[in-house]
Amino acid sequence: xxxxxxxxxxxxxxxxxxxxxxxxxxxxxxxxxxxxxxxxxxxxxxxxxxxxxxxxxxxxxxxxxxxxxxxxxxxxxxxxxxxxxxxxxxxxxxxxxxxxxxxxxxxxxx
Amino acid sequence: xxxxxxxxxxxxxxxxxxxxxxxxxxxxxxxxxxxxxxxxxxxxxxxxxxxxxxxxxxxxxxxxxxxxxxxxxxxxxxxxxxxxxxxxxxxxxxxxxxxxxxxxxxxxxxxxxxxxxxxxxxxxxxxxxxxxxxxxxxxxxxxxxxxxxxxxxxxxxxxxxxxxxxxxxxxxxxxxxxxxxxxxxxxxxxxxxxxxxxxxxxxxxxxxxxxxxxxxxxxxxxxxxxxxxxxxxxxxxxxxxxxxxxxxxxxxxxxxxxxxxxxxxxxxxxxxxxxxxxxxxxxxxxxxxxxxxxxxxxxxxxxxxxxxxxxxxxxxxxxxxxxxxxxxxxxxxxxxxxxxxxxxxxxxxxxxxxxxxxxxxxxxxxxxxxxxxxxxxxxxxxxxxxxxxxxxxxxxxxxxxxxxxxxxxxxxxxxxxxxxxxxxxxxxxxxxxxxxxxxxxxxxxxxxxxxxxxxxxxxxxxxxxxxxxxxxxxxxxxxxxxxxxxxxxxxxxxxxxxxxxxxxxxxxxxxxxxxxxxxxxxxxxxxxxxxxxxxxxxxxxxxxxxxxxxxxxxxxxxxxxxxxxxxxxxxxxxxxxxxxxxxxxxxxxxxxxxxxxxxxxxxxxxxxxxxxxxxxxxxxxxxxxxxxxxxxxxxxxxxxxxxxxxxxxxxxxxxxxxxxxxxxxxxxxxxxxxxxxxxxxxxxxxxxxxxxxxxxxxxxxxxxxxxxxxxxxxxxxxxxxxxxxxxxxxxxxxxxxxxxxxxxxxxxxxxxxxxxxxxxxxxxxxxxxxxxxxxxxxxxxxxxxxxxxxxxxxxxxxxxxxxxxxxxxxx
Ligand code: SRM
Ligand SMILES: Cc1cc2nc3c(=O)[nH]c(=O)nc-3n(C[C@H](O)[C@H](O)[C@H](O)COP(=O)(O)OP(=O)(O)OC[C@H]3O[C@@H](n4cnc5c(N)ncnc54)[C@H](O)[C@@H]3O)c2cc1C
Ligand code: SF4
Ligand code: FES
Numbered sequence: 001x002x003x004x005x006x007x008x009x010x011x012x013x014x015x016x017x018x019x020x021x022x023x024x025x026x027x028x029x030x031x032x033x034x035x036x037x038x039x040x041x042x043x044x045x046x047x048x049x050x051x052x053x054x055x056x057x058x059x060x061x062x063x064x065x066x067x068x069x070x071x072x073x074x075x076x077x078x079x080x081x082x083x084x085x086x087x088x089x090x091x092x093x094x095x096x097x098x099x100x101x102x103x104x105x106x107x108x109x110x
Numbered sequence: 111x112x113x114x115x116x117x118x119x120x121x122x123x124x125x126x127x128x129x130x131x132x133x134x135x136x137x138x139x140x141x142x143x144x145x146x147x148x149x150x151x152x153x154x155x156x157x158x159x160x161x162x163x164x165x166x167x168x169x170x171x172x173x174x175x176x177x178x179x180x181x182x183x184x185x186x187x188x189x190x191x192x193x194x195x196x197x198x199x200x201x202x203x204x205x206x207x208x209x210x211x212x213x214x215x216x217x218x219x220x221x222x223x224x225x226x227x228x229x230x231x232x233x234x235x236x237x238x239x240x241x242x243x244x245x246x247x248x249x250x251x252x253x254x255x256x257x258x259x260x261x262x263x264x265x266x267x268x269x270x271x272x273x274x275x276x277x278x279x280x281x282x283x284x285x286x287x288x289x290x291x292x293x294x295x296x297x298x299x300x301x302x303x304x305x306x307x308x309x310x311x312x313x314x315x316x317x318x319x320x321x322x323x324x325x326x327x328x329x330x331x332x333x334x335x336x337x338x339x340x341x342x343x344x345x346x347x348x349x350x351x352x353x354x355x356x357x358x359x360x361x362x363x364x365x366x367x368x369x370x371x372x373x374x375x376x377x378x379x380x381x382x383x384x385x386x387x388x389x390x391x392x393x394x395x396x397x398x399x400x401x402x403x404x405x406x407x408x409x410x411x412x413x414x415x416x417x418x419x420x421x422x423x424x425x426x427x428x429x430x431x432x433x434x435x436x437x438x439x440x441x442x443x444x445x446x447x448x449x450x451x452x453x454x455x456x457x458x459x460x461x462x463x464x465x466x467x468x469x470x471x472x473x474x475x476x477x478x479x480x481x482x483x484x485x486x487x488x489x490x491x492x493x494x495x496x497x498x499x500x501x502x503x504x505x506x507x508x509x510x511x512x513x514x515x516x517x518x519x520x521x522x523x524x525x526x527x528x529x530x531x532x533x534x535x536x537x538x539x540x541x542x543x544x545x546x547x548x549x550x551x552x553x554x555x556x557x558x559x560x561x562x563x564x565x566x567x568x569x570x571x572x573x574x575x576x577x578x579x580x581x582x583x584x585x586x587x588x589x590x591x592x593x594x595x596x597x598x599x600x601x602x603x604x605x606x607x608x609x610x611x612x613x614x615x616x617x618x619x620x621x622x623x624x625x626x627x628x629x630x631x632x633x634x635x636x637x638x639x640x641x642x643x644x645x646x647x648x649x650x651x652x653x654x655x656x657x658x659x660x661x662x663x664x665x666x667x668x669x670x671x672x673x674x675x676x677x678x679x680x681x682x683x684x685x686x687x688x689x690x691x692x693x694x695x696x697x698x699x700x701x702x703x704x705x706x707x708x709x710x711x712x713x714x715x716x717x718x719x720x721x722x723x724x725x726x727x728x729x730x731x732x733x734x735x736x737x738x739x740x741x742x743x744x745x746x747x748x749x750x751x752x753x754x755x756x757x758x759x760x761x762x763x764x765x766x767x768x769x770x771x772x773x774x775x776x777x778x779x780x781x782x783x784x785x786x787x788x789x790x791x792x793x794x795x796x797x798x799x800x801x802x803x804x805x806x807x808x809x810x811x812x813x814x815x816x817x818x819x820x821x822x823x824x825x826x827x828x829x830x831x832x833x834x835x836x837x838x839x840x841x842x843x844x845x846x847x848x849x850x851x852x853x854x855x856x857x858x859x860x861x862x863x864x865x866x867x868x869x870x871x872x873x874x875x876x877x878x879x880x881x882x883x884x885x886x887x888x889x890x891x892x893x894x895x896x897x898x899x900x901x902x903x904x905x906x907x908x909x910x911x912x913x914x915x916x917x918x919x920x921x
Contacts, residue, residue, distance in 0.1 A: 006913040014286055015628070015654040018912035029912060034290035050670045053658040055631040062631035064658035064666055069631070074445065101915060 001089070003098035009035065010095070017052035017061070024104050028052035029090060029097065030072055032059050038072035039090035039099055045083030111139045114411070115200050115209040117190045117355065119144035121153055121397055122384030123215030124171055125404030131180045134412055140182045141207050143200070146238055147187035149177060154397060156242050157428045160271030166239060193359040195377060211411060214356055214367060214375070214382040218349035218395070223259070227321030233343045236268045241344075248342035249275035256280070257330045257340040259318055261288040263427060265346035266305065270429040272344075273310050280338055281305070282316040282330070287616070292425045292436040294627050296452070296459050297475040299616035303457070304432050351386045351393060364388040371417040373407040383407050389418060396423055422489050424481070435481035438471035438488045439463065446470070451502045452623040453477075459620060461627065462502060467495040480504035521574040530575065531561035531568045538575060545579045552576065570597050593632035595624050600636065600852040607640050613648045615641065615655070629655075636853035639740070642776060643848050646889040659738035662909075663897045664720055673713045674700070674723055676732035677773065680747040680765035680785075681708030690730030698723050707744035707782070709735055721906045724898035733896035736773065740854075743782045745769040746794060750787030750804065759804035761787035764833055768802075768840060774894035775886070778851040778860070781844060796824050799857040800840050809836040813843055813869070814861040822858055825866050827873070842879040845886040846872060 012018050012031040019042050020027045026042035028051050038059070042052050049065035060078065062069050069078040075087040086107050089100035114130075116123050119142055130138060142149075150172040158164035177184050185202055192201040193214075199206045220235030222228050232248070234241045245268065248254055254277045258269045261283025273279045281288075287298030288305075302312050317333035321343055330338045351366035362368045362376035366388040373381050383403045385394050394400060402418055409416040424437035451460040458476035462469055462484065469487040474480075483505045487494060494501055526539030536559050544558040555572055556562055562569045577584045591597050598606070603622060612618050618637050619628065629637065638655035653661045664672035676691070691710055695702050698719050700712035715723055724734075736743060745768050748754065750761030765785040772781070784795030785802045795801030797817035801824045803810045808831040812824025827843065830836050846869065851860035861869060873879055901909075 004915065006915070011907070011912055013654055013908070018908070021911045021914040021916050023916050026911075033294075034285045034287070047668070048670070050666075053662070053666065055634060055657070056654065057628055057630045057634060058626060060630075065668065067631065071445075097912075 001100050002102040003091070004101045006090075006097050006099045008095055009037070009092050009097055011097075012037070015056040017054075017056060019050075019052045020099065022101070022104050024107060026050075026052075027088060027099065027104060028061075029099070030056055030061060032056060032072065035092055037090050037092060037097060039088040040070070040072060040075055041086040043085065044068060044070075045077060045085055046081070051085070112137065112210040113208060114138035114140045114211045114213070115207055116140060116142045116213045116215060117200065118215040118217055118384070118386075119146070119148075119150045119172075119184075119186070120215050120217045120384055121150070122217070122400040122404050123213055124150035125401050126213060126215070126383060126407050127172075127180070127182070129405055129408035130411065133408070135180070137412065138211070140180070141209075142177070142182050142184050142186075143188055143190050143202055144184075144186045145189040146240075148239070149173070149184060149186060151239070153238070154428075156236075156239070157267040157271055159239075160242050160245055160268065161274040162271075163274075163430075190355060193355055193380070195359055195380070198379070210379065212380045213407065214380065214386060215384045216352040216355060216386045218385040219352045220345070221348040221350050222345055223318070223347060225318060225320050227323065227327070228345070230321055230323050230327045231325070232323070232327030232341065233321060233345060236264050236344055236346045237349075245272060245342060245344060246275065248272075249277045251341060252276075253278065254341040255339050256342050256344065257282060257338050258344045258346060259330075260344075260346035260348070261285070261312065261314070262291065262346065262348075263289060263425065265344070266301075266432075267428055268344045268346055269305070269310050270308070270432075272342075273308060277341075278311075279309075280311040280313060282313050282318055282332070282338075284316060284318075286314055288312065288314075289427070289434075289436075292473075293434065293475075294461065294473055295616045296461070296620050296624075296627065297434060297436075297473050299614070299620055300457055300459055300475045301427075301432055301434060305429075308431070349385065349395060351388070353386045356380075356382065356386070364391070366393055371406070371419075372410040373403055373418060374410065381407050381410065390420065392420060396425070398423060422485070424485050426478070426481075433474075433476060433478045435472065435474040435478040435485075437481075437485050438469070448625075448627065449498075449502045450625050450627070452620060454621045454623060460502060464494065464498070467493050467498075469494055469501075518574055518578060521571065522578045530571050531559075536561035541572060541575050542579050545576060550576075550580065550583070569602075592636060593630055595626040595629050595633050596622060598622060603637070604640055604644075604850070604852070607644055613641065613645045615652065639776060639778065639853050642893075643778075643889070646892045660740070662717065662720065663724075663734055663738065663901060664715065665738045667713065669714075671714045671716055672720060673711050673737070674715050674720070674727070675705065675709055675711045675735040675737040676727050677735040677769070678709040679769050680745055680762050682747075682762060682766065683709075687730060687732060690727060690732070694723050694726045697726070705737075707737070708746050709737075709744065711737070718910050721902045721909050725902045728896070728899050728902065733773075734898045739776065740779050741774070741776045741781065742769070742772045743780050745772075745783040745785065746798070747785045748787050748792040750785075754787055756790060757787035757804070758806050759787060759809065759833075761785045761793065761802075761804050764802065764804075764809075764836060765793075767833070767837060771837060771841060772844060774896075775844070775848070775890060776893060777844065777848050778853050779856045781847075781857065783840070797821065798824065800824075800843060802836055802840070808832065811836060811839055811843075814858040814866065816856060816858045818856075820858070825861070827866075827870065838879060838883065839873065841886055842873050842882040843869070845882040848886070848889075849882075 006020050017028050017030040027039050028042040030038045042050055044051055044063040046068050049063040051061055053064040054061040059072050060069050068081045075085045077083045088103045091098050152169040152171050155169040159166055188202045188204050190200055190202050199208045220237045234244045256272045256277040256279045258265045258281045261281050269279045269281045287295050288301050319331045319333045322329050327340055327343050330340050353366045356367035357363050366386055367375055367382045369382050369387045369389055375382050384400050406416045406418045422438050427434050446463050446465045449462045461473045463471035468491050472484045524538050528538045530538050540559050541561055549555045549558055562572045592600055634655040638652050641649040642651050658666050664674055695712050698715055701714050703711045705711050745765040747762045747765030751757035781799045783800045784793040784798040786793040786795040787804050797815040801812045810829050811827045813827045815824035816822040847857050
């Protein structure tokens, strides 16, 4: 694991998201609760909608383009829609956000 | 006898000594250092001491006699400054002591935010008896004021204690709800209400800037300019392990002193226990696991086998009357299922989180009677599939036969005098009588008995009574609930937000018994709109509850870029605006399109460029065209009497006036206007939400037209003689629509529901019109600001990526 500092927890609004640009594409980092974050691919499995722009509710996000709903924990599309997005380890330490860039790179190589 | 030295007479090390003396009283010759000038006391009971419910003497756990009986050499009030591992001695302020075995139990130090003024006398933390006494002393002054920074467990216990001692207390919390580590928003909302009822002022999202005073604390300043007077400031914002002794001695460290499951540090003769240790990546802040550690440590010292294991923790707040409980992992997810129970009348909220047929978390507020039972289920990992349907009602409901398992059977089993509607005091018998009379629908029951006519949360129960009494002939109501988060319809929710004066989203979720913790993408934008429309001055618009276009003030395109469309008042523009638009289009590589709404669209703009292009357009005097909102879009006009040989009135001028009056307002769906200079109607005014046709005698105002998925001609609202009246009626109509329509109903759909006659009758009264216009203007005082300029100034950073790792990783 290679934990990389990507910013402060408070840089992301509650129930909002920000993106991180990586060589493997854009990662969306979601803040679902005061101190709870998830990182996933920013690209909707349907038609590539930017998930960081979706409405965040519970531990889910709704794609802004055609309303697919994803679990941020598993990356699986919910309900009748079928598809999934990659999820990546991210953690909060002393108010900073750490992303596992090895996992991001591994996903890219795979 | 082996020499055992203990650093710190705290809750954890105290337990270690108790175990040692119980099992092997003669094994060690003990020396005990403590920086505090006293021996062991029950630190967690400082809160009742602060509030005056207990004395300090009552919370002492080991008194002088106890230390004497166990032949402990006590060195209280003496800090250990160094551990010399080579010589195996501990260096205290008053001299050295040699050890065979050493225990570090130094606990934590409170974290003090290093803001200006943090070192003024009168600024205290909340950790020991000295802090507690300082607060008690401050409360002796009549009418004294206290500010507590931090709305976690400790801060709130301090606040409650100071309040009980008669102080005027304000809690400043940086997060959006209290105790966010332990509670979800709904429980945090109830807790805040309860504290406020007790006279404690709670300020959320409060950013403290500095503390000021002349020689002692006098006031606290917030970033937003608020000034709070203070005789004492208690900073309870967190703790840091007190682990420097271990670090200086070269022990293996993480964020604290690392220990193995036997509580040994990297030096086999040194053990550590309590908040100063890190085990398997975990730090500690509650006593339950520390007691487990103490037991293991004692066994390790005596050469017995045992291992420390992490276990589930639960939290309660020691404030009398604020019953809360939180345990396990209560954040919800998808493999997980939530069971939520809310009783708005009693202020009760319970939420259980279930995963794989096991209870994994629980949050409760207002009624924690069953918390131990739930906590047991979490700890044991019990299979709860059998009792899933009724588990939320607690142990009393389990194994209770049919009535417990089937809700309909449960309702059928209720006696006639069981109360169904708490607000109106209607019992089951009354409802059954009404149904046996003639009532066959929910609305009938409402009309006859008033059941479910107030807060509406018993609607489901009333329907069940209907179902039980009528059997198959009962059909559930046709109007659908907003979404799966609630049983209420849009109309219900709008009415209840007004009648119960609900002014925040958590208030709506709690008081209207939402079934999910914080809504979904369907209800959140609707509730956000209702709240901002009904309480423009009280409610803070929530960008995270808005669809992307309204959050980013531009229309998202299928490739993730955006379109940018500045306002062109009434379709008028001039060379300077056109030049600025052309330059912006070149600079940001935009595709340019003339829209059907008489203005120019710049397409294909990247998100990170939005603030820059807005700034350029702002500089040329242009503002957002709101082409992305449920709000005022365009006012289409024709050239009118200014140029046209048939024009009867200044249609362009009136259009511009209307647009300048209405822009910026949020509405249930988009609102488009048209003003044509004569009945030839070149501005297509007769298919708009509001369309004005100018005629010789004045202005014909039509409303409720449509030209999208449905096409429909406007219906005449009124004919007026002057421009002022035309504006007055238009504004009043728009406000009536704003206050009453269901979210996402265009004006024509809403008018079809309420009837044009009702709209006409209502607006016919000049006083009503004036009141509507006044409320519209109050809302405009908040919302008629160019969002582009505002975002360029305050939210620019949000448009850029959080981080760019493409360059770093490429190396
Ligand atoms: C740009 C424009 C087309 C054009 O190139 O001319 C346009 C573009 C869109 N329209 Fe429109 N409408 C445009 C004029 C119209 C008109 C004509 C008019 O305003 O005179 C109509 C018919 C009148 C009406 O409003 O009903 C119109 C009826 C719709 C509808 C159907 C609304 C309905 O209630 O039936 C939608 C869908 C919706 O809002 O849910 C829609 C939705 C859209 C959206 C926002 C689709 C979307 O959700 O992404 C398009 C955004 C494209 C973009 O990124 O900019 N657009 N749209 C026009 C912008 C006008 C402006 O200056 O603001
Ligand atoms: C007001 C309050 C209310 C609380 N309520 C609860 C609750 O309801 N439930 C719960 O589970 N937990 C509660 N806690 C937390 C709980 O008190 C702590 O988790 C617990 O006291 C930690 O025990 P410890 O032995 O690690 O440290 P401590 O009890 O802090 O003991 C450490 C001791 O070491 C001494 N020391 C430090 N450095 C040195 C040195 N260099 N030389 C000599 N001595 C030193 C300190 O003076 C201190 O006396 C509360 C805490 C406070 C302050
Ligand atoms: S008619 Fe409107 S919504 Fe449909 S494709 Fe054209 S711009 Fe988009
Ligand atoms: S692109 Fe995400 S739902 Fe279509």
